[in-house]
Amino acid sequence: MSDTSTKTITATFSTREAADLAVEHLVQKLGIDRADIFVQTSGSENSSGTDISGGDAATVDGDARGDGALSSNIEVSADVAADQEESVQAAFNELGATDVVTS
Template sequence: MSDMSTKTITAVFSTRESADLAVEHLVQKLGIDRSDIFVETSGSDNSAGTDVSGGDAATVDEDARDDAPLSAEIEVSADIAADQEAVVRSAYQELGATEISAN
């Protein structure tokens, strides 16, 4: 998306679970095309975030897994129409983003 009426909004999440929820919210609730959403680690190594969550968290019957790569936060970026910026920022905040930026 290269025209001037689009923006890329990026958010940082401490867990892969939060990042996945953000992606699904953008697609299902805001109607953003999945091909315009990108997920990557903020570091150079594979990572599931910086905090244990989801399938790695402890359950009633077993301890938390300790084999998840917790080396960097997860970044979710979305190429959106400029007029969607406020609603996307709001969604990222509601879903636990620790940092939000726009380009």
């Protein structure tokens, strides 16, 4: 008998860039439906993470934006079939996630 249960796997990222990369990896490499993936800040305020990255990072000229909302980490969660649990956890860990939790 196969396990048809669903697991929710949640991971925390320090940048929005890393969270976006994780979402794309889940969709494109693991075939997870985008509708089953959720992204939110781990705090109560708008945030693009806790570390500067992407468009906020220093340019070739050395200029960096200082107005980015860096108040809390970004959480990515995915509702997946139980047999995908290990591959999703591995992907999150490879992409630099912290606090990977399954419920």
